Amino acid sequence: MKMNWKRSAQWVVLVALVVCAGMAQAQEYPVATKTLKNGMKILVQPDPSIPNVALYTFYRIGSRNERPGTTGLSHFFEHIMFNGAKKYGPGDLDKVMEANGGSNNAYTTRNVTVYQDWFPRSALELIFDIEADRIQNLSFDPKKIESERGVVASERRSSVDGENEGVLSEQLWATAFIAHPYQWPVVGWMSDIEHWTMADLKHHFEMGYSPSNATMVVVGDVTPEEVFGLAEKYLEPIPSHAPPPPVTTVEPEQEGERRLVVHKAAELPLLMIAYHVPRTDNADFYALNVLRSILFQGESSRMYQRLVDKDQIALDVESEEELAFDPTLLVLYAQPKEGVDPAKCEKEIYEELERVANAPVSDQELEKAKNFRLAEFYRQVQTISGRANTIGSYEVFFGDYRKLFDAAKNYSGVTKEDVQRAAKKYFGANNRTVATLLPENEGKGKP
Amino acid sequence: MVVLVAAAMLMAGAAARGQNVKLPPHEKVVLPNGLTVLLLEKHSVPMVNITGIVKTGSMADPVGMEGLASTTAGLLRKGTKGRTAQQFSEVIDFIGGSFGADAGADYSSFSAEFLSKDTDKGLDLVADALLHPTFPQAEVDKLLAQSVDGVKAEKDSARDVIFDYYQAYLYGGKGYGRPTGGDEVSLKKIQRPEIVKFYETYYTPGNTILAVAGDFKTEEMKKKLEAVFGGWSGKAAPAVKTEAAGAVKGKRLLLVDKSDATQTYFAIGNVGISATDPDRTAVQVVNSVFGSRFTSMLNEALRVESGLTYGATSFFSMEKEPGPFAMFSFTRNETTEKAIDMALEVLKKLHTDGVSAEQLSSAKSYMKGQFPPSIETSGQLARVIARHEFYGLGDDEVNERDKRIDAVTRETAKRVIAKDFPLDNLVFVLIGKAADIAPSVKKFAEKQDAKEIAAPGFWGSGQ
Numbered sequence: 040m041k042m043n044w045k046r047s048a049q050w051v052v053l054v055a056l057v058v059c060a061g062m063a064q065a066q067e068y069p070v071a072t073k074t075l076k077n078g079m080k081i082l083v084q085p086d087p088s089i090p091n092v093a094l095y096t097f098y099r100i101g102s103r104n105e106r107p108g109t110t111g112l113s114h115f116f117e118h119i120m121f122n123g124a125k126k127y128g129p130g131d132l133d134k135v136m137e138a139n140g141g142s143n144n145a146y147t148t149r150n151v152t153v154y155q156d157w158f159p160r161s162a163l164e165l166i167f168d169i170e171a172d173r174i175q176n177l178s179f180d181p182k183k184i185e186s187e188r189g190v191v192a193s194e195r196r197s198s199v200d201g202e203n204e205g206v207l208s209e210q211l212w213a214t215a216f217i218a219h220p221y222q223w224p225v226v227g228w229m230s231d232i233e234h235w236t237m238a239d240l241k242h243h244f245e246m247g248y249s250p251s252n253a254t255m256v257v258v259g260d261v262t263p264e265e266v267f268g269l270a271e272k273y274l275e276p277i278p279s280h281a282p283p284p285p286v287t288t289v290e291p292e293q294e295g296e297r298r299l300v301v302h303k304a305a306e307l308p309l310l311m312i313a314y315h316v317p318r319t320d321n322a323d324f325y326a327l328n329v330l331r332s333i334l335f336q337g338e339s340s341r342m343y344q345r346l347v348d349k350d351q352i353a354l355d356v357e358s359e360e361e362l363a364f365d366p367t368l369l370v371l372y373a374q375p376k377e378g379v380d381p382a383k384c385e386k387e388i389y390e391e392l393e394r395v396a397n398a399p400v401s402d403q404e405l406e407k408a409k410n411f412r413l414a415e416f417y418r419q420v421q422t423i424s425g426r427a428n429t430i431g432s433y434e435v436f437f438g439d440y441r442k443l444f445d446a447a448k449n450y451s452g453v454t455k456e457d458v459q460r461a462a463k464k465y466f467g468a469n470n471r472t473v474a475t476l477l478p479e480n481e482g483k484g485k486p
Numbered sequence: 487m488v489v490l491v492a493a494a495m496l497m498a499g500a501a502a503r504g505q506n507v508k509l510p511p512h513e514k515v516v517l518p519n520g521l522t523v524l525l526l527e528k529h530s531v532p533m534v535n536i537t538g539i540v541k542t543g544s545m546a547d548p549v550g551m552e553g554l555a556s557t558t559a560g561l562l563r564k565g566t567k568g569r570t571a572q573q574f575s576e577v578i579d580f581i582g583g584s585f586g587a588d589a590g591a592d593y594s595s596f597s598a599e600f601l602s603k604d605t606d607k608g609l610d611l612v613a614d615a616l617l618h619p620t621f622p623q624a625e626v627d628k629l630l631a632q633s634v635d636g637v638k639a640e641k642d643s644a645r646d647v648i649f650d651y652y653q654a655y656l657y658g659g660k661g662y663g664r665p666t667g668g669d670e671v672s673l674k675k676i677q678r679p680e681i682v683k684f685y686e687t688y689y690t691p692g693n694t695i696l697a698v699a700g701d702f703k704t705e706e707m708k709k710k711l712e713a714v715f716g717g718w719s720g721k722a723a724p725a726v727k728t729e730a731a732g733a734v735k736g737k738r739l740l741l742v743d744k745s746d747a748t749q750t751y752f753a754i755g756n757v758g759i760s761a762t763d764p765d766r767t768a769v770q771v772v773n774s775v776f777g778s779r780f781t782s783m784l785n786e787a788l789r790v791e792s793g794l795t796y797g798a799t800s801f802f803s804m805e806k807e808p809g810p811f812a813m814f815s816f817t818r819n820e821t822t823e824k825a826i827d828m829a830l831e832v833l834k835k836l837h838t839d840g841v842s843a844e845q846l847s848s849a850k851s852y853m854k855g856q857f858p859p860s861i862e863t864s865g866q867l868a869r870v871i872a873r874h875e876f877y878g879l880g881d882d883e884v885n886e887r888d889k890r891i892d893a894v895t896r897e898t899a900k901r902v903i904a905k906d907f908p909l910d911n912l913v914f915v916l917i918g919k920a921a922d923i924a925p926s927v928k929k930f931a932e933k934q935d936a937k938e939i940a941a942p943g944f945w946g947s948g949q
Contacts, residue, residue: 089859134848138851141852142856159858189793191796197645201644303746337575338575339578339580376635403580410581414582414600417531417601421864422859423859
């Protein structure tokens with residue numbers, strides 16, 4: 040049974056693919072938009088099929104906007120944004136929201152902090168009141184902050200330190216990036232969680248939480264008119280201020296393989312391989328996703344067939360790419376079976392990557408990848424909540440929600456040559472960072 | 487764009503505004519071969535979901551061969567009369583579809599999803615897996631080996647296995663205490679003949695429910711299903727008895743040693759209620775106050791007020807027979823005793839103070855307000871109607887849900903707290919660093935047991 044808590048651990052896993060592909064046949068959803076005078080943009084997609092509403096607010100601030108000493112602050116705000124403001128004091132936000140049938144959560148990535156409210160339509164005005172209160176008048180009660188520091192430390196111990204994947208992934212990013220802020224973990228280093236100051240908090244809030252730095256997406260049993268009316272009443276009067284300063288650091292090109300090993304008490308080893316890839320909003324985005332589908336999606340994919348099915352050296356193979364404002368990582372992951380040297384999995388993965396770089400994929404594989412993306416599109420937009428997240432992600436990471444409906448064209452335009460070219464371009468040995476976790480059992484001593 | 491928006495607004499205006507959602511109309515047909523078919527149209531996205539329940543689960547696993555039902559389900563797509571495992575994957579992947587199967591204690595189940603334009607192909611694949619699996623030896627060996635390693639991989643994460651240990655200890659390794667997915671020892675005992683026998687005995691039309699929901703026309707779909715599944719035959723499946731367990735008497739504690747742990751995970755509780763318990767709604771309302779939402783008493787105390795943990799929760803797992811009730815949380819090694827003390831105090835407070843009018847009203851609004859998104863997709867709807875059919879629950883379970891919630895009073899709450907929330911009889915299961923926490927948790931129970939996380943299984947050796 041997985042925990043499903045708010046302010047939850049979503050920063051660990053992150054979007055294999057929040058974004059998806061509308062294909063040629065993908066249906067469009069009507070979206071009404073309005074930009075308030077203070078610069079905050081509101082997107083509304085009415086859908087009365089259930090009497091509920093999903094309201095997502097995307098702030099363009101994440102761990103990339105932090106610095107050594109304050110790592111994890113963006114994620115910490117994901118917590119203290121619930122801990123009291125002027126009208127709704129400590130604990131009131133959750134109490135009032137739940138008493139009115141609503142619930143909430145939030146997630147933080149290296150790039151954005153997203154607040155999610157799910158509620159019956161009768162609570163619509165209340166939610167606007169709550170959102171306006173906390174953006175405008177967040178309280179910084181030292182006692183609540185100390186208590187929440189403990190909560191986040193517990194979250195870190197549970198989701199990073201207590202999970203092999205969490206430990207290894209953190210080391211991988213820290214090694215693959217030497218200059219750019221993507222190198223530190225979203226949850227923050229433990230010593231930073233323990234030491235950030237009140238001044239750090241206030242500065243971070245001032246930096247990230249201007250209405251002009253936010254985009255709100257409302258999907259469900261509402262009309263654009265009522266949403267825009269409430270936005271004008273509650274949000275428009277909030278003054279805007281400067282957005283976070285641009286992240287100017289550019290990660291220098293990686294010019295040789297980097298490797299790291301983690302020795303840890305564990306039942307099974309673990310392998311992760313990362314390649315630098317461009318930011319989300321770039322021309323290769325679609326080709327890379329098609330390539331990932333061919334290699335990793337479904338039990339007929341090349342990697343599954345080779346490592347899990349045929350040679351039976353891995354339990355699982357996966358790939359992951361975050362939506363990102365800056366050049367990021369495409370991470371490959373393999374869970375070796377017991378007694379299998381991770382190096383063996385590594386070798387087979389490279390062989391498959393070479394194969395896809397050296398010869399074109401088949402028509403059947405290309406078609407399959409595109410069909411996968413179409414089905415995935417429908418899976419993501421079939422709930423009001425999934426649709427709010429998808430519309431918001433396109434708006435924020437591609438600069439325009441309408442790109443969601445162009446994704447169709449963009450995917451069907453991907454050719455076999457594009458796929459091969461992308462494989463050649465990104466899967467080079469010099470561009471990779473390899474992380475291995477090796478079980479170290481008691482009594483055997485350190486190697 | 488403007489035109490589209492206007493059209494959508496008209497739709498919004500016409501829709502019912504009340505919460506009180508109802509199940510969309512659906513139909514039940516029993517084919518001459520005994521197969522129960524449920525059909526529910528939903529056209530919001532061009533997809534179809536088929537959820538199947540085979541009314542026998544891991545309770546039919548022979549003792550010592552736990553994981554048989556789950557292995558049988560997992561092998562359905564791994565080779566059929568018409569397709570090898572690889573060919574099956576190739577076809578389902580090519581249409582962007584999915585097919586997954588597993589077994590729980592009460593029943594085995596599968597779920598398939600595909601675009602409605604691929605309905606014929608999708609139905610053909612489902613029928614192939616359900617009616618014609620061949621269980622090739624190589625695939626049997628492969629899956630069993632993967633499952634054994636899967637158990638080991640799970641043990642690397644305390645939160646992934648705490649309830650396996652809890653359930654095993656609570657039920658004394660019997661009934662619901664046997665691992666549905668098997669363990670490192672039992673999986674190795676499973677052989678192909680037992681799998682074939684399990685399949686032939688229990689995968690019969692009379693023992694199966696098919697719930698189909700999504701973008702189709704009922705009459706057309708009915709004809710297709712009759713054509714595809716009408717010829718399926720099989721003998722009546724024997725009934726499997728689930729050993730019902732009474733509540734554990736006294737207090738006992740199992741400490742599972744994970745030597746590298748920096749936090750202790752704990753589950754505390756006793757045997758709870760069944761899926762058809764007449765008090766299930768009241769129990770859920772009280773549990774919403776007590777532990778199943780963010781502002782619950784447990785989470786308020788352990789997280790919001792003290793910062794001891796990232797989350798504290800409680801749940802009732804409701805099955806054919808009374809399933810487990812547990813309080814669950816995790817905390818630093820050093821605060822283990824304090825957090826458990828606090829959880830027990832909160833439980834005591836529930837018994838002494840009951841629930842206030844304000845708490846009751848909030849829990850009711852919350853449960854009603856959060857419900858509609860749980861029956862939003864075709865997949866969710868198919869699961870709900872299939873589950874109702876299996877447990878003999880009617881549509882009222884959804885359609886009358888708000889009314890039943892509203893009918894719960896403080897007096898009802900008081901009654902179910904005394905009856906269904908344990909206080910003096912408790913089972914504790916902790917996964918953590920024994921060297922650090924063992925002395926401080928001795929006080930919680932007279933009977934103490936210990937186990938190493940690397941030791942095979944979730945039960946036995948040292949208990």
